[in-house]
Amino acid sequence: MTTSYRVMPGPEHFLPPSAASMGIRLPDPGQGSIHGTIVTEEEAMEQAARQLLSAKVPTIFPGPLVLWAWNEKAAKKAKAIRYLYETIKESVDSSQHAMLIPMPDYRPKYPKINPEIEINPNHPNLTIWHNKIDACIFVGVHCHQANLSLKIIRGGTNCYTIAMCAQAGHEDAMLSIRDTTADKLIRLAEWVKKLKGSVPPPV
Amino acid sequence: MAAQASFIGQKNKKEQVYTDPWHMMNEAARTPSFFTGSEVIKEAVRRASCDIMVAYPITPQSEAAALCGELFAEGYIGDYFRGESEFAVMSQCAGAAFGGARVFTTTAGPGTMRAMENFPMWAGARLPIQMIVTCRGINSPLSIQPDTLEIAYLMQTGMLVWHAETAQDFYDWILKGYMVSEEPDVHLPLALCCDGFFVTHTKDMVDLTPVDMCLPPYDPYRSPVPCMDMECPPVRMMRDPFVMKSNYISYATHASWQQEVWAAVERSRKHTIRWMDGLIDTENADADVIVVASGTAVSQSREAIAILEDEGIQVGLVKVKTLRPWPGEEIREATKHAKHIIVPEFNVIGWLAREVRSTVQNNERVHAGPHVCGGMTMPPEIIAAEIKTVLGVKAPSLAGRGG
Numbered sequence: 001m002t003t004s005y006r007v008m009p010g011p012e013h014f015l016p017p018s019a020a021s022m023g024i025r026l027p028d029p030g031q032g033s034i035h036g037t038i039v040t041e042e043e044a045m046e047q048a049a050r051q052l053l054s055a056k057v058p059t060i061f062p063g064p065l066v067l068w069a070w071n072e073k074a075a076k077k078a079k080a081i082r083y084l085y086e087t088i089k090e091s092v093d094s095s096q097h098a099m100l101i102p103m104p105d106y107r108p109k110y111p112k113i114n115p116e117i118e119i120n121p122n123h124p125n126l127t128i129w130h131n132k133i134d135a136c137i138f139v140g141v142h143c144h145q146a147n148l149s150l151k152i153i154r155g156g157t158n159c160y161t162i163a164m165c166a167q168a169g170h171e172d173a174m175l176s177i178r179d180t181t182a183d184k185l186i187r188l189a190e191w192v193k194k195l196k197g198s199v200p201p202p203v
Numbered sequence: 204m205a206a207q208a209s210f211i212g213q214k215n216k217k218e219q220v221y222t223d224p225w226h227m228m229n230e231a232a233r234t235p236s237f238f239t240g241s242e243v244i245k246e247a248v249r250r251a252s253c254d255i256m257v258a259y260p261i262t263p264q265s266e267a268a269a270l271c272g273e274l275f276a277e278g279y280i281g282d283y284f285r286g287e288s289e290f291a292v293m294s295q296c297a298g299a300a301f302g303g304a305r306v307f308t309t310t311a312g313p314g315t316m317r318a319m320e321n322f323p324m325w326a327g328a329r330l331p332i333q334m335i336v337t338c339r340g341i342n343s344p345l346s347i348q349p350d351t352l353e354i355a356y357l358m359q360t361g362m363l364v365w366h367a368e369t370a371q372d373f374y375d376w377i378l379k380g381y382m383v384s385e386e387p388d389v390h391l392p393l394a395l396c397c398d399g400f401f402v403t404h405t406k407d408m409v410d411l412t413p414v415d416m417c418l419p420p421y422d423p424y425r426s427p428v429p430c431m432d433m434e435c436p437p438v439r440m441m442r443d444p445f446v447m448k449s450n451y452i453s454y455a456t457h458a459s460w461q462q463e464v465w466a467a468v469e470r471s472r473k474h475t476i477r478w479m480d481g482l483i484d485t486e487n488a489d490a491d492v493i494v495v496a497s498g499t500a501v502s503q504s505r506e507a508i509a510i511l512e513d514e515g516i517q518v519g520l521v522k523v524k525t526l527r528p529w530p531g532e533e534i535r536e537a538t539k540h541a542k543h544i545i546v547p548e549f550n551v552i553g554w555l556a557r558e559v560r561s562t563v564q565n566n567e568r569v570h571a572g573p574h575v576c577g578g579m580t581m582p583p584e585i586i587a588a589e590i591k592t593v594l595g596v597k598a599p600s601l602a603g604r605g606g
Contacts, residue, residue, distance in 0.1 A: 015458050018575045019464035025473065026388060036351070064429070106435040122456040143387055143427035144329055144463060152452075165423060168388040172466075 007174050016155040019171040020149070026169045026178070033169065033176045044177050045184075046163050048137070049191035051175065052088050053199035055135030055160065057187060059099040060085050061119050065166065066140030067102055073182070074140075080185035081139060087189040091196040095161070106145050121145040125156045134202075135188045138173065139164040139180065144156045147172050210419045215252065217278055223393045224382050227580045228375065228478075233410035239402035244309070245270035247377035249334040250417045254281040254304035259292045259314065265337040265403040267309045280307075289314035293321035293334075301331035303423030303430040305381065310330065311399050312339035315353045319360075325392040326361030329428045331384040331421075332392040333377065334362075337399035338498075338549075340577055347428050348578015349398040351498060354526065355554035361464040363393040363471055364527040366497040370407040372524075373397055379478040382417060387425040390472040391464070398499040400578075427467075472528045475560065482530035483521050485537045490519035492590055493541040493560050497523040500547045502581055506583035511590060518545075518590060523555070543593045544569045547586050551576040568590055 003023030010016065024034065024036040032044025039047075052058040062081050069075040081100075089098040101119050108122040115130035121141070128136070136159055138146050143165065150161050150172035162177075163170035169178035178186065209222040222231070223486065227250075238246065244267040248256070250563050260266035275283035281304070286292030289310055299306045310318060316338055325332055340346030341353050365386055367373045376395055384393040397403065423430050476484060486508075493503040501522045508518045521537050523530060538544050546556040546569060556571030563569065573589045575581045588598035 015455065018462040018466035020469040021462065026470060068433065076600075106429070106432075108453075121481075123452045125452065142429055145428070147427075147463045147466065148456065148459045151462065152455050155459075167427075168386070168470075 003036075003144055005036065007154070007172065009160050009174060010154045011156050011158060012154050014155070016151055016189070018151060022031070024171040026171055027176065029179060032178070033171065035174055036171060042179060044175055044190050045188055046195070048175050048177070048188055050165050050199050051160050051162065052137075052192060053091060053133045053195055054202055055096065056202045057097050057099060057131060057133045058088050058092065059101055059131065059133045059136045060088075061101055061103050061138050061141070063103045063139065063145070064142030065142065067104055076182040077140065077185065080182035080189075083187040083199070084185050087192050089193050093201045095201055098130060099133065101131070103141055119149075121149040124149040124153050128153060128159050129159045133159055135160040135162070137162045137164055138170070139185070140166070143167055143170070146170055188199055208419070210475060211259045215417060219250070219415050219417040220421045221252070224378070225420055227412050227418070228378060231412050231416060233412060233602070235408050236411050237406055238370065238409050239266075239406050240337075240370045240373055240397065241266040241270055243374045243409050244377065245274060246409075246411055246553065247374045248307055249274055249279050249414065250412060251307065251378055251381060252305060252420045253279075253307045253332070253389075254421065255299040256280050256283045256297075256307045257286050257292045257295045257299065258283070258308060259286050259289050259310070265309060265311060265335070266400060267335060267337070267403070271309075273438060281524070289318040289322065293318040293325070296332050296334075297321060297325055297328065297330055298322050300325070300332050301431045303306045303421070303426075305385075305421035306330075306332040307335075309335040309337065311337045312341045312347075312350075313345065316341050316356070319356060322357065322360040322362055322392065322394070328424065329390045329464075330392055331381070331390050333380050333384065334381065334392065334394050335377070335405045336394050336396040338396055339399045346578045348592065349399070349400050349499075350550055350576050350578055351396070351398060351548065352550040352552065352554075352576070354396050355550070357394045357396070358526055360394075361391065361461075361468065363391050363468065363475075363525070364387075365393065365395050365525050366523065367395065367397040367402065368501045368522065370402055370409050370544055373402060374411065374525065376479070378412075378418060381421070383471055383474045383478055385421055385425075386471070386474050387427050389467050389474060390427050391467050396498070401499045468528050475528065479524055481533065482525045482528065483523055483533045483537065485519065485521050487517065487519035488521070488537045489540060491515045491540075491542045492517075492545065492594065493519040493521055493538050493543070494545045494590075495521040495523060495538065495555070496546065496547055496587070497526065497555060497576065498550060500581065503581045503583050504547060504586055507586035507590070510583055510587045516590070516594070526558070529558060529562070533563050534559060535564070537562055538568075539561055541568060542592075545586070545590055545593065546571055547573050547581060547589070549575055549581060
């Protein structure tokens with residue numbers, strides 16, 4: 001199916017469609033996707049680094065799959081995420097504010113979430129609006145919950161979404177990398193380091 | 204996949220070797236065997252590394268549930284029990300799948316309808332349960348004969364729905380079905396349908412994969428939702444804002460959730476095309492007349508096409524293998540030159556013709572019929588007669604004796 005639909009920062013619609021229903025397809029192993037277009041994984045890595053460096057509030061949202069040390073891989077990935085966060089923090093200028101906000105579980109938070117300390121897939125907008133987040137990375141979030149959030153974020157915010165998925169990727173994110181391991185997270189950090197100073201900060 | 208790959212080459216307690224599924228299905232030697240459709244289900248399940256089967260084996264439509272009980276007794280299925288009703292069975296299947304098991308069940312006709320509430324719940328909860336549906340009549344007066352009306356309901360549930368023509372399809376698709384439905388980007392239940400009695404009770408030659416090979420076990424850690432987390436949706440339903448709150452973000456969550464289920468159906472295309480070699484099969488697609496059919500209507504159509512060929516009338520055939528995902532693009536392409544599209548069906552409402560009409564351009568080309576229902580057979584001659592009528596060729600009545 002050929003499609004002219006592109007997965008772009010919103011706010012898109014009262015109820016934006018799922019990208020899959022608009023003909024956007026997931027990348028194969030070794031590939032990534034940017035706005036729904038299939039690219040090489042390396043191109044996706046570079047573009048992700050550029051987005052993070054040019055954002056006012058680049059933020060990582062680690063999910064339960066990497067927040068708890070339920071196996072060796074998860075613990076290794078958590079360390080790589082911390083390294084990526086520290087790298088972004090060191091690579092942006094003083095007008096930018098890198099954040100690391102966890103998604104510890106998927107329970108809807110009522111009567112009110114504390115958006116300064118967590119994000120929730122059922123109402124992710126609240127955390128994004130409160131912290132003025134304009135670029136984010138989802139990592140370690142179960143795929144269904146990630147897609148749920150990514151669609152809601154696209155519908156109601158202008159945040160640029162990046163999915164570092166351990167499985168097949170996310171067509172509802174503006175940029176997606178699949179089969180994410182700790183090594184790939186470190187590779188992204190290396191891209192951030194490499195491009196430091198060459199990407200203009202936000203106006 | 205890494206966790207599944209780590210099992211490959213190891214043996215289960217029945218000395219079957221966990222085998223790379225692609226090799227098992229496409230490269231391993233096959234043994235021709237003469238089996239009923241029900242027996243074929245048993246043989247596929249024997250090789251499917253199922254953790255649990257739940258059954259309500261009252262239906263006379265298929266012996267599969269009872270035969271799988273024998274498999275359990277032989278040690279090929281992890282656990283097996285009988286539910287109190289079809290509704291209970293499907294709920295218990297959900298519980299098992301929530302807990303991370305590979306689950307198999309069968310049903311038919313009124314049983315499908317009784318359990319219907321569960322199927323959108325399975326899809327919404329992203330449970331890759333496989334359910335064999337050996338279709339039979341669902342309306343009063345009841346019939347144990349084949350009628351595909353229940354498929355029309357299943358197509359709206361968010362499940363994957365495939366429609367097997369033959370026992371060979373059934374055998375291959377049960378095993379391939381797990382490979383597609385357990386992909387993390389899909390992770391949906393599969394209703395694998397056939398026309399009961401015609402496929403389940405008749406014997407056919409089926410090429411079986413080696414009995415000492417089986418699929419690698421299901422890896423629940425690849426699931427797109429957490430296993431059995433009682434505090435999170437979808438398990439925690441009623442206390443959550445989807446139900447209890449009326450505000451934009453609660454609606455958005457629920458709406459986005461539903462979209463995600465259908466997005467997963469879309470994502471299944473890529474995997475299904477790889478495993479099933481396309482969502483449709485075509486024969487002689489350049490003909491002016493194309494029959495589009497699924498299930499045993501394909502077999503009958505093939506016979507009708509042979510009859511017409513003897514009379515010098517060329518007719519093509521599209522065999523629709525998957526109904527969800529719906530092969531819209533494929534059908535549009537296969538029928539683009541056709542002047543007439545004939546859709547024979549074993550049900551009274553013509554759900555396949557409706558789908559085809561909503562798919563192709565110039566849909567006045569679509570002729571819904573012939574239809575039979577309530578278990579009536581569909582002789583190839585009535586399909587041939589329908590085609591002749593559409594072409595303006597005189598066709599004799601098949602049932603009347605007229606004076």
